[in-house]
Amino acid sequence: MTVATALVSGNDPLPQLAEEAVHQALEKAGLTHANGVLLFLTPEFSRHAQQTITAVARTAQCTQVAGGIASGVFTESGWTLDRPAAAVMVFGRGLSLGHPEAGKHPVLSYAGGTFPPEWSNTGPRFGGSFSGNAGYAEALVWQQSRLSEQQRCCVQLLGAKVDIGVSSGLxxxxxxxxxxxxxxxxxxxxxxxxxxxxxxxxxxxxxxxxxxxxxxxxxxxxxxxxxxxxxxxxxxxxxxxxxxxxxxxxxxxxxxxxxxxxxxxxxxRQPISSEADMRQTLDQLADQLAKTTDKPACALMFSCIGRGPYFYGGDDRDLDVLCERFPGLPVLGTYGTGQIAPMTQGAHCLNRQTQNSVVTALVSKQTKDDHVQSIT
Incomplete structure (x- = not known):
């Protein structure tokens, strides 16, 4: 599995920012093209979203480009809020994006707006949602390199095992x-x-x-x-x-x-207790992961806009804790208005949307024995 990320920001929401992010990620991964690209953009890109998505698909030589607009974006290298920015994660060599198989594996789900009710009981999901910012066009979502009319994105990480943890910060x-x-x-x-x-x-x-x-x-x-x-x-x-x-x-x-x-x-909910809760969540994920594999290949992280740098006084301690726990791990994440995660209810798995939480998905190589994905 080969995964890499890049975060590029600038003064103007130009497609070239996203293109540069893809170039950097491909170079890190040692790839000439990608099997799939996750692309998240800040709200300033709303009016130029399709143009930017097309530029990313062309640069990555890949039509599997998925993602959406978020209030802010981040990777393991840092975060950006209140400025045009593009964050990408490229996949290659055994890992790709594809159409989800309902009910089998966790589905990466992202919504422009509110949590779709039908997502509640259609197999485990993880991801986030963004309702938009005042002054910009409505929140946008894309899949297969095209804007989604329903403002919904659902993709499966093919060849991957996904372990999910939720830090409520409470x-x-x-x-x-x-x-x-x-x-x-x-x-x-x-x-x-x-x-x-x-x-x-x-x-x-x-x-x-x-x-x-x-x-x-x-x-x-x-x-x-x-x-x-x-x-x-x-x-x-x-x-x-x-x-x-x-x-x-x-x-x-x-x-x-x-x-x-x-x-x-x-x-x-206070910074010190929220950070401690994040550490505990990651420890549980690491323990679960250690039973089946050596280490994760990457992480996806969906945080609340009220939980990131604004909450921690200029630092994102949740992101810092993840990078400390898994040094060098490629991380892609968003700050949004909702976080999507599965919950257990008896023998059933239902999905819910939360606020002020952090949903973390550790992605590792799938083995033949991986029939059920774990939920922490």
Whole structure:
């Protein structure tokens, strides 16, 4: 397997930036042409997307060009936000892109907009979505070197085994409690206490007063299934809900309605805990990978725009942790508005879209014994 990446940025969204990225990646890989190319562009390219895609296909001598517009892009060499940039990953010698076989192997999926409902139960998927930026044309997606009218991209990494991990970045504050009462978007009581008292009781002292000024650090987490909060988080059976405001009657206004009888926990998202969660996710992936292969050939990473350099104060610690854990590994990634990953629910595998998460896929050589891809 031969894989390489390149990231090129400039002052203007010109196709030449993407062409240069392909040239650099091919040279790194020692290839004259590619079996497949993943191409992600920043929003400035929206008006020139097809022209850029065509230039990439011509340069790579390959019609299997897939990807989309993202808020920002990155490789193992660095990241780019708020500037025109093209990030590419080229594949050769035993690895290529192809039409997905439903239900068999994880499918790389990327959406321009919201998560398509039909992706929920059509076999394991991983990837991301981007809803677009103000001032630019709608988010675009491409496959087989052409813009997708449905704004959806679905490709399979042929000849590859894919191990997937999800870092939610959440640090739970205690176990889930049963919602006692709610009124519209206002959560009134859970676990026998008012919503605000329940939250204050579990918050670190530094964030406890005044709570109304610290809500951006905290989120409500709706749990699904059995009353085991940490199992639900590890298995992806959770749904974060932002807290909008704290009210004089000690209720909390949430971004979505919750109903009496549902299980809800409180969690905090801070840089130090999110980085620790990313390390744990990668350790689990590495342990899983060690059972079947020596090392990964590359990684694909889909991060939230609220989780990258803006969150970590100018550095992307999630990317740094990945590069530290797997030195020299080719990495291609995007910052978007949603992340797509499979979750386990009994014997079934369902896909979901999350926010403020990092979905990491380690790609390695497929062997004859690789019938089922692992999900961490």
């Amino acid at each position: 640090q739970l504050l205690g176990e889930a409690q049963v919602v006692d009462s709610s009124n519209g978007f206002d959560l009134e009581k859970l676990g026998g206490q008012t919503a605000l008292k329940s939250l204050n009781r579990l918050l670190p002292a530094a964030l406890r007063h005044p709570t109304a000024l610290q809500l951006h650090h905290v989120t409500a987490v709706l749990m699904e299934g059995e009353n085991n909060t940490r199992n639900a988080l590890a298995e992806g059976r959770y749904h974060p809900i932002p807290i909008i405001s704290a009210n004089p009657d000690n209720s909390l206004t949430l971004a979505e309605r919750v109903l009496p009888g549902q299980l809800l926990a409180w969690a905090i």
